[in-house]
Amino acid sequence: MAALPVTLATPATWPLALATFLVRGGVILILLPIVVLPTTVGLGNVIGPTLTVIAFGSVPAQVIVAGGAVGVIALAWLVVGGWLAAALEAEGSRIVARDEVVAALGSTRMSPVDAAATSSRSVAARVLVARLIACVPLALVVALGSIRLVFVTYRELTSPIDVGTPIVLRVLRGSPEVVVAVIVAWTFAEIVGAVAARRITLADARVGQALAGGLSVVVREPLSSLARFVIPTVVLLVILVPAAVAASSTWEAVGSVLGDTSEPVPLVLTVVAFVGLWAVGLVLVAVVCAWRAAIWTVAEVGRKGTFGGSTDRRPGHWRLAVSSATLWLGRSLGRSRRRGEP
DSSP: OOHHHHHHTTTTTTHHHHHIIIIIIHHHHGGGSSSSOOOHHHHHHHHHHHHHHHHTTHHHHHHHHHHHHHHHHHHIIIIIIIHHHHHHHHHHHHHHHHHHHHHTOOOOOOOHHHHHHTOOOOHHHHHHHHHHHHHHHHHHHHHHHHHHHHHHHHHHHHHHTTTOOOHHHHHHHOOOOOOOOOOHHHHHHHHHHHHHHHHHHHOOOOHHHOOOOOHHHHOOOOOHHHHHHHHHHHHHHHHHHHHHHHHHHHHHHHHHHTTTTTTTHHHHHHHHHHHHHHHHHHHHHHHHHHHHHHHHHHHHHHHTTTTOOOOOOOOTTTOSSOOOOHHHHHHHHHHHHHTTTT
């Protein structure tokens, strides 16, 4: 709840969070309501002949070219898009950390001045590496779970029991353990990656140190870490689903009135309604995504270090935020009492 007013007070983080969400795959969820997905019969007509040729031991050249092109595009999106998302995430974390309310929490690791000083190109690269390493368990679960999904899909295609239910739902219903494993691995990757990204951005930590800190947070604070991930994610889903339904309905209405050129007024009103609903949905998604990111930043800035001392570099050093100096203050008071000083 402390991150919510900070998010509303820093609208500069909204486009950064929205861009991060879109680059990391959210664009698929945004475009899904207006994209017509191919049916099972359509996929069979397109892919079936190629699979038949491959089954007989011959791999067409176009399959090799298409597979290579898909691999290059996926690698470019992973590296370039991941780096861009990491840079945007780091900048959003810095903006939240500089907020007066957040700075007043008194982080023992860094002051907002120090956080601004660590702005460099290497921060985005380290955040990207930390995020990718945190996603290794998720990649393993997806790779192993895909084998199970292939067997279930083949069974549903060859000998289906319930033909009235869409095949996607039948496959998910036939392999619930894969769904649970993917959700658990995804949650773990997001929590560890979020904490590691903040420690790299705000404390200039190395990748190994940041990941170790993320693991320690999961072990020491499992319930609070889970709450920081689940609550804003549920809110995001609550925003995405109605926005997707509204966008899909208005998009179908636009398609139905496009054929009637004699009445331009309904067409204009329908297009304006579609654009308006689309824009409102994007704004709401941006605010929720910024709130999700701010939660981890506020939690990391407000976390007290066990042996954290003052961030002052010399006597009389000026601080914009109050920092913890418990260890230094305790020793100073001890010396003062032994000397009889007030």
